[in-house]
Amino acid sequence: MKKVDCKISDAEWIVMKVLWEEAPLTAAKIIEAVSSNKTWSPKTIHSLINRLVKKGALGVNKEMPHYEFYPLVDKKDCIQEETRTFIQKVYDGSIHLMLANFIKDEKISEKEIEELQRLLDEKVNE
Amino acid sequence: MKKVDCKISDAEWIVMKVLWEEAPLTAAKIIEAVSSNKTWSPKTIHSLINRLVKKGALGVNKEMPHYEFYPLVDKKDCIQEETRTFIQKVYDGSIHLMLANFIKDEKISEKEIEELQRLLDEKVNE
DNA sequence: ATTCACAGACTACACTTGTAGGATTACATT
DNA sequence: AATGTAATCCTACAAGTGTAGTCTGTGAAT
Incomplete structure (x- = not known):
């Protein structure tokens, strides 16, 4: 696990907490988990996931039929x-x-x- | 003291803390106090003060040769x-x-x- | 009285954040 | 093979933030 060098915003924390709980997960699974707390559009959650990937807080496994995401930073x-x-x-x-x-x-x-x-x-x- | 209804940003907190410590103060005094911790341009500090006034977190006494600011929200x-x-x-x-x-x-x-x-x-x- | 420096009003500007929408691709089903 | 539905990719956009700069007026110093 890398050291955290990036700021994780409030909304992003919610996504991170899902993946710290269980990983790897597909976007669909993440959306499902997040939706129990939040009424965000799936699009919104996708955006957050992508930002976290770009920030280096999440990794992606693209070798799957559907991408799987997992934390790169330690909770x-x-x-x-x-x-x-x-x-x-x-x-x-x-x-x-x-x-x-x-x-x-x-x-x-x-x-x-x-x-x-x-x-x-x-x-x-x- | 009003209830807080506004978000105070990280930078703004520094200004608020100065005025919670001592108030009322002129902008010059605030700048002086803030500058012991931060190397912000006085302009920057002015901006923060004005935002806080606009947000309703600070009040202004304009009856003075130089405006005096004081907290409107409780620490x-x-x-x-x-x-x-x-x-x-x-x-x-x-x-x-x-x-x-x-x-x-x-x-x-x-x-x-x-x-x-x-x-x-x-x-x-x- | 003139000038200088600072106070105050308004403006700037790039980046982040919350919150999506549209276009395109690819798998799954008929 | 065609088509629909869901997954990816890229784009959007307003509000908030960090961080100042410009313009204008006025009090202080000469």
């Missing part, structure tokens, strides 16, 4: 890059500020809090 | 909106997934972990 990398950008923009790059703000402000259930505490404990004992 | 609201969008895009809207992923993957110092644990504890005892 974890993309998430981290996206997160980094977001935290930079909103929290001046401070992860800590972000998490603190988050824990303070958001509605998190008791159970989730316990779960997070467990995760933190694990982290400590690594 | 907390903007952060929350931005965060919501981000989590939707990357984590399918699951705050929990996001925090969990974060705690697992990111390099967080021991001290930060303790700090977060403290925050969670506080949250429990609310």
Whole structure:
């Protein structure tokens, strides 16, 4: 998997998430999967797929009766890059500020809090 | 403070953050503050300010020798909106997934972990 | 009073993004 | 083999963004 060097737009993320879930897939399959969340025209989804190929985020296998697409960039990398950008923009790059703000402000259930505490404990004992 | 109804772009966020920090400010002051982080032309910063005024994110006091600008939208609201969008895009809207992923993957110092644990504890005892 | 430099108004321009449409090709069915 | 339907390829187009530039007026300095 290549490092992410490209920006993936909001709409494109939806397509990428389908292929990170399962790949390779034909355009038809992708359209089917995306359509459960979005009411886009198949044409629109084709456009997004092609842009992602052009960007280097997707690869194509043309040796098939119908092209098959698969991710060329790693999901974890993309998430981290996206997160980094977001935290930079909103929290001046401070992860800590972000998490603190988050824990303070958001509605998190008791159970989730316990779960997070467990995760933190694990982290400590690594 | 109005509710945020407008999208604030990455570049615009930098201007907004200056004015959330201190307001009202003249364009010259804003340019000065922004220039410590960014090497934008003053013209560029003027453009951003004007777009923000047009979007309704900034207000202007024209009764001054030089216009003074101030935020019309609340920082907390903007952060929350931005965060919501981000989590939707990357984590399918699951705050929990996001925090969990974060705690697992990111390099967080021991001290930060303790700090977060403290925050969670506080949250429990609310 | 003249000039200079900056403030403010308006304009520019290429690139990305959301959202498709049209033309062409190729497989599948009659 | 012909035809229809779906898959590819290419094109479109307005709005938003990053990144400025021009023109015009006015206050400050000479």
